[in-house]
Amino acid sequence: MRCSSRPRACDARPRPSPWPGAAHATELEGTVRLTATRTLADEWVAHQLAPLRMRHPRITVELLTTDRNLSLARHEVDVALRLARPAEGDLVIRRVATMANAFYATTAQGTADRLERERQFVAFGRDSTVPEAVWMREHVEGPVAFRSNSLVGQKSAALAGLGIALLPCYLGDREPGLRRLALDRPPPAREIWLVVNRTHARVPHIRAVAQALAEAFERCQLLFAGGLPIAGALIPEIAQTPAAQMRCC
8 A cells, every 4th residue: 555655654853842932841730641643542542641641640641532523622621532534623733544455355365365355344224424434325336234433333244244344454453364356456545733822822731631642642653644554564664663663452
């Protein structure tokens, strides 16, 4: 899978913070409300907060997932991870990842070959308006054995052998029971944006959470861009990356 720019392998070197006034504080305290999509929140964000906790044990992160975008301007949340760049508002915005998608099927012997041959799919709900659902309706032909608006539900169905699922690579590539299929050209990658109200970006404990998330995404660029192992073999351009540098989750 090719992306518009080559993702970087994990790099532990410190980088300057993009957040205003990002001086390191030793004793930070407070609650930070963070919002993200349910799949990103449950399957990735929650796993990335341990370094922050070790650095700042008095910071509490409240991770919120809803069916609507919680407002930074109305102070419903302090930090947001968005799949679309906000068009307005006095915000500090940083693109932190390119999120690629791919087709996945169970690794169970014989089942994946049959599913690929029969082109039997796991899909989104019929009325779903997320870009990947719209793309599948327009570009993918084949019987649908299972539908769900939950990406975790779709992953579980693919693991059970119900069909081929279109999943974000950060979700599918971390699952040893799934293998990526070179079935069709997947939909265009999407960007993940880290967003903070400009005023909140200067609050030390909020700034610390935003910086910790930016660092976590930096470590996982390859995972999100779909550059981790495919069916047991690394894509050529990262074949020389040391295994120790690949750990991010």
